[in-house]
Amino acid sequence: GAVVSQHPSRVICKSGTSVKIECRSLDFQATTMFWYRQFPKQSLMLMATSNEGSKATYEQGVEKDKFLINHASLTLSTLTVTSAHPEDSSFYICSANEGGVGIEQFFGPGTRLTVL
Amino acid sequence: KQEVTQIPAALSVPEGENLVLNCSFTDSAIYNLQWFRQDPGKGLTSLLLIQSSQREQTSGRLNASLDKSSGRSTLYIAASQPGDSATYLCAVSSGNTPLVFGKGTRLSVIA
Numbered sequence: 001g002a003v004v005s006q007h008p009s010r011v012i013c014k015s016g017t018s019v020k021i022e023c024r025s026l027d028f029q030a031t032t033m034f035w036y037r038q039f040p041k042q043s044l045m046l047m048a049t050s051n052e053g054s055k056a057t058y059e060q061g062v063e064k065d066k067f068l069i070n071h072a073s074l075t076l077s078t079l080t081v082t083s084a085h086p087e088d089s090s091f092y093i094c095s096a097n098e099g100g101v102g103i104e105q106f107f108g109p110g111t112r113l114t115v116l
Numbered sequence: 117k118q119e120v121t122q123i124p125a126a127l128s129v130p131e132g133e134n135l136v137l138n139c140s141f142t143d144s145a146i147y148n149l150q151w152f153r154q155d156p157g158k159g160l161t162s163l164l165l166i167q168s169s170q171r172e173q174t175s176g177r178l179n180a181s182l183d184k185s186s187g188r189s190t191l192y193i194a195a196s197q198p199g200d201s202a203t204y205l206c207a208v209s210s211g212n213t214p215l216v217f218g219k220g221t222r223l224s225v226i227a
Contacts, residue, residue, distance in 0.1 A: 006159075034214050034215070042219065043205065043217040043218060043219040043220055044160075044205070044207075044215075044217045045217075046214055046215070046216075049214055091157075093159055093160065095160075095215075103209075104148070104150070104162070104165050105150075105162075105214075105215060106162065107152070107159050107160040107161075107162070108159055109158060109159035110157075110158065110159040112157065
Protein backbone atom coordinates (compact mmCIF):
# COMPACT_ATOMS: atom_id res chain seq x y z
CA GLY A 1 0.00 0.00 0.00
CA ALA A 2 0.91 3.65 -0.26
CA VAL A 3 3.12 5.16 2.43
CA VAL A 4 2.48 8.34 4.35
CA SER A 5 5.05 9.74 6.77
CA GLN A 6 4.78 12.31 9.52
CA HIS A 7 7.46 14.37 11.21
CA PRO A 8 8.13 14.72 14.03
CA SER A 9 6.74 11.62 15.70
CA ARG A 10 6.81 13.27 19.09
CA VAL A 11 7.19 16.87 20.24
CA ILE A 12 7.18 18.53 23.62
CA CYS A 13 6.94 22.30 23.77
CA LYS A 14 6.26 25.14 26.14
CA SER A 15 2.92 26.87 26.25
CA GLY A 16 2.73 29.75 23.79
CA THR A 17 5.10 28.33 21.19
CA SER A 18 4.14 27.21 17.70
CA VAL A 19 4.67 23.69 16.43
CA LYS A 20 4.77 22.53 12.82
CA ILE A 21 3.90 18.97 11.82
CA GLU A 22 4.66 17.64 8.35
CA CYS A 23 2.73 15.01 6.45
CA ARG A 24 4.27 13.51 3.33
CA SER A 25 3.03 11.01 0.77
CA LEU A 26 6.14 9.06 -0.18
CA ASP A 27 5.14 7.13 -3.26
CA PHE A 28 2.08 8.82 -4.65
CA GLN A 29 0.71 12.27 -5.33
CA ALA A 30 -1.84 13.27 -2.74
CA THR A 31 -4.43 15.64 -4.10
CA THR A 32 -6.22 15.56 -0.78
CA MET A 33 -4.86 15.24 2.72
CA PHE A 34 -6.82 15.07 5.96
CA TRP A 35 -5.79 16.08 9.46
CA TYR A 36 -7.24 14.29 12.48
CA ARG A 37 -6.87 14.70 16.22
CA GLN A 38 -7.22 11.90 18.72
CA PHE A 39 -7.52 12.38 22.46
CA PRO A 40 -6.73 9.48 24.82
CA LYS A 41 -9.16 6.59 24.48
CA GLN A 42 -11.20 8.55 21.98
CA SER A 43 -11.67 8.06 18.28
CA LEU A 44 -10.21 10.17 15.51
CA MET A 45 -11.89 13.48 14.93
CA LEU A 46 -11.45 15.19 11.58
CA MET A 47 -9.99 18.68 11.90
CA ALA A 48 -9.66 19.76 8.29
CA THR A 49 -9.44 18.68 4.69
CA SER A 50 -6.51 19.99 2.73
CA ASN A 51 -6.49 20.23 -1.05
CA GLU A 52 -3.30 21.00 -2.92
CA GLY A 53 -3.13 24.59 -4.03
CA SER A 54 -6.26 25.78 -2.25
CA LYS A 55 -7.37 26.75 1.23
CA ALA A 56 -8.15 24.02 3.70
CA THR A 57 -11.71 23.26 4.73
CA TYR A 58 -12.07 23.20 8.50
CA GLU A 59 -14.59 21.22 10.51
CA GLN A 60 -16.99 23.04 12.78
CA GLY A 61 -15.34 24.05 16.03
CA VAL A 62 -11.78 23.96 14.70
CA GLU A 63 -10.09 27.37 14.74
CA LYS A 64 -8.45 27.98 11.39
CA ASP A 65 -6.26 30.74 12.80
CA LYS A 66 -4.93 28.41 15.45
CA PHE A 67 -4.41 25.36 13.28
CA LEU A 68 -2.77 26.61 10.10
CA ILE A 69 -2.72 24.16 7.22
CA ASN A 70 -0.61 24.50 4.11
CA HIS A 71 -0.73 22.03 1.22
CA ALA A 72 1.79 23.59 -1.10
CA SER A 73 2.70 20.50 -3.10
CA LEU A 74 1.18 17.16 -4.06
CA THR A 75 3.35 15.34 -1.55
CA LEU A 76 3.43 17.64 1.47
CA SER A 77 0.91 19.16 3.84
CA THR A 78 1.83 20.94 7.07
CA LEU A 79 -0.19 21.62 10.19
CA THR A 80 1.04 24.43 12.43
CA VAL A 81 -0.39 24.66 15.92
CA THR A 82 0.05 28.33 16.79
CA SER A 83 0.46 29.54 20.36
CA ALA A 84 -0.01 26.03 21.67
CA HIS A 85 -1.61 25.47 25.06
CA PRO A 86 -1.84 22.36 27.24
CA GLU A 87 -5.34 21.62 25.97
CA ASP A 88 -3.85 21.22 22.48
CA SER A 89 -1.88 18.22 23.69
CA SER A 90 -3.09 15.34 21.59
CA PHE A 91 -2.20 12.78 18.95
CA TYR A 92 -2.35 14.33 15.47
CA ILE A 93 -2.69 12.02 12.48
CA CYS A 94 -2.75 12.84 8.80
CA SER A 95 -4.05 10.79 5.93
CA ALA A 96 -3.83 11.14 2.19
CA ASN A 97 -5.32 9.80 -0.98
CA GLU A 98 -4.90 10.39 -4.64
CA GLY A 99 -8.10 12.29 -5.12
CA GLY A 100 -11.08 13.46 -3.08
CA VAL A 101 -13.36 11.50 -0.80
CA GLY A 102 -14.68 7.98 -1.20
CA ILE A 103 -11.21 6.68 -2.08
CA GLU A 104 -9.03 4.61 0.22
CA GLN A 105 -7.04 6.77 2.60
CA PHE A 106 -3.57 5.99 3.82
CA PHE A 107 -2.60 7.15 7.27
CA GLY A 108 0.61 8.51 8.70
CA PRO A 109 2.09 7.18 11.95
CA GLY A 110 0.91 10.17 13.95
CA THR A 111 2.56 12.92 15.99
CA ARG A 112 2.26 13.06 19.76
CA LEU A 113 2.15 16.70 20.88
CA THR A 114 2.63 17.55 24.54
CA VAL A 115 2.34 21.17 25.57
CA LEU A 116 3.72 21.96 29.01
CA LYS B 117 -25.06 13.35 10.03
CA GLN B 118 -23.28 10.01 9.81
CA GLU B 119 -22.61 8.27 13.11
CA VAL B 120 -20.57 5.12 13.57
CA THR B 121 -20.93 2.84 16.58
CA GLN B 122 -18.71 -0.06 17.51
CA ILE B 123 -19.66 -2.85 19.88
CA PRO B 124 -18.18 -4.04 22.15
CA ALA B 125 -15.95 -1.23 23.39
CA ALA B 126 -13.52 -3.77 24.79
CA LEU B 127 -13.07 -7.50 24.43
CA SER B 128 -10.76 -10.02 26.06
CA VAL B 129 -10.44 -13.54 24.68
CA PRO B 130 -8.10 -16.51 25.10
CA GLU B 131 -5.68 -17.26 22.31
CA GLY B 132 -7.10 -19.39 19.52
CA GLU B 133 -10.67 -18.16 19.74
CA ASN B 134 -12.58 -16.87 16.74
CA LEU B 135 -14.18 -13.50 17.37
CA VAL B 136 -16.46 -10.93 15.79
CA LEU B 137 -16.29 -7.17 16.08
CA ASN B 138 -19.36 -5.16 15.17
CA CYS B 139 -19.78 -1.80 13.48
CA SER B 140 -22.99 0.03 12.67
CA PHE B 141 -23.60 3.28 10.82
CA THR B 142 -26.68 5.47 10.60
CA ASP B 143 -26.59 6.61 6.96
CA SER B 144 -26.52 3.72 4.50
CA ALA B 145 -25.50 5.95 1.58
CA ILE B 146 -21.79 5.16 1.86
CA TYR B 147 -18.98 4.91 -0.68
CA ASN B 148 -16.92 2.46 1.32
CA LEU B 149 -16.14 1.14 4.75
CA GLN B 150 -12.67 0.54 6.16
CA TRP B 151 -11.41 -1.45 9.12
CA PHE B 152 -8.21 -0.26 10.75
CA ARG B 153 -5.92 -1.49 13.46
CA GLN B 154 -4.27 0.91 15.90
CA ASP B 155 -1.58 -0.10 18.36
CA PRO B 156 -1.11 2.07 21.48
CA GLY B 157 0.48 5.40 20.62
CA LYS B 158 0.71 4.50 16.96
CA GLY B 159 -0.99 5.46 13.73
CA LEU B 160 -3.55 3.47 11.80
CA THR B 161 -2.96 0.38 9.71
CA SER B 162 -5.59 -0.30 7.08
CA LEU B 163 -6.83 -3.88 7.30
CA LEU B 164 -9.68 -4.14 4.83
CA LEU B 165 -11.58 -1.81 2.53
CA ILE B 166 -15.06 -2.76 1.36
CA GLN B 167 -16.62 -0.78 -1.46
CA SER B 168 -20.35 -0.11 -1.20
CA SER B 169 -21.05 -2.61 -3.99
CA GLN B 170 -19.21 -5.42 -2.20
CA ARG B 171 -20.49 -7.80 0.49
CA GLU B 172 -17.19 -8.90 2.00
CA GLN B 173 -13.43 -8.79 1.84
CA THR B 174 -10.89 -11.27 3.16
CA SER B 175 -7.25 -10.96 4.10
CA GLY B 176 -5.57 -13.88 5.81
CA ARG B 177 -7.37 -14.58 9.08
CA LEU B 178 -9.54 -11.50 8.69
CA ASN B 179 -12.91 -11.32 7.02
CA ALA B 180 -15.04 -8.21 6.87
CA SER B 181 -18.65 -8.20 5.77
CA LEU B 182 -20.89 -5.32 4.79
CA ASP B 183 -24.68 -5.10 4.85
CA LYS B 184 -25.25 -1.62 3.58
CA SER B 185 -29.03 -1.69 3.75
CA SER B 186 -28.99 -2.46 7.46
CA GLY B 187 -26.01 -0.24 8.18
CA ARG B 188 -23.81 -2.97 9.59
CA SER B 189 -20.37 -4.43 9.17
CA THR B 190 -18.57 -7.16 11.02
CA LEU B 191 -14.89 -7.99 11.29
CA TYR B 192 -14.24 -11.66 11.87
CA ILE B 193 -10.86 -12.70 13.23
CA ALA B 194 -10.09 -16.40 13.08
CA ALA B 195 -7.77 -18.23 15.44
CA SER B 196 -6.85 -15.11 17.40
CA GLN B 197 -3.25 -14.57 18.52
CA PRO B 198 -1.71 -12.32 21.20
CA GLY B 199 -0.28 -10.21 18.38
CA ASP B 200 -3.83 -9.34 17.36
CA SER B 201 -4.19 -7.28 20.55
CA ALA B 202 -4.91 -3.71 19.48
CA THR B 203 -7.76 -1.27 18.98
CA TYR B 204 -9.83 -1.95 15.88
CA LEU B 205 -11.50 1.04 14.25
CA CYS B 206 -14.31 1.07 11.73
CA ALA B 207 -14.75 4.07 9.45
CA VAL B 208 -17.15 4.94 6.66
CA SER B 209 -16.93 7.36 3.77
CA SER B 210 -20.21 8.77 2.50
CA GLY B 211 -21.23 11.51 0.13
CA ASN B 212 -18.73 14.32 0.07
CA THR B 213 -17.60 13.80 3.62
CA PRO B 214 -14.29 12.28 4.66
CA LEU B 215 -14.05 9.23 6.88
CA VAL B 216 -16.23 9.08 9.98
CA PHE B 217 -14.77 6.84 12.67
CA GLY B 218 -16.27 4.75 15.42
CA LYS B 219 -14.70 4.82 18.87
CA GLY B 220 -13.11 1.45 18.34
CA THR B 221 -12.99 -1.93 20.05
CA ARG B 222 -10.00 -2.64 22.31
CA LEU B 223 -9.09 -6.27 21.83
CA SER B 224 -6.88 -8.24 24.21
CA VAL B 225 -5.90 -11.77 23.25
CA ILE B 226 -4.56 -13.66 26.25
CA ALA B 227 -1.87 -16.28 25.73
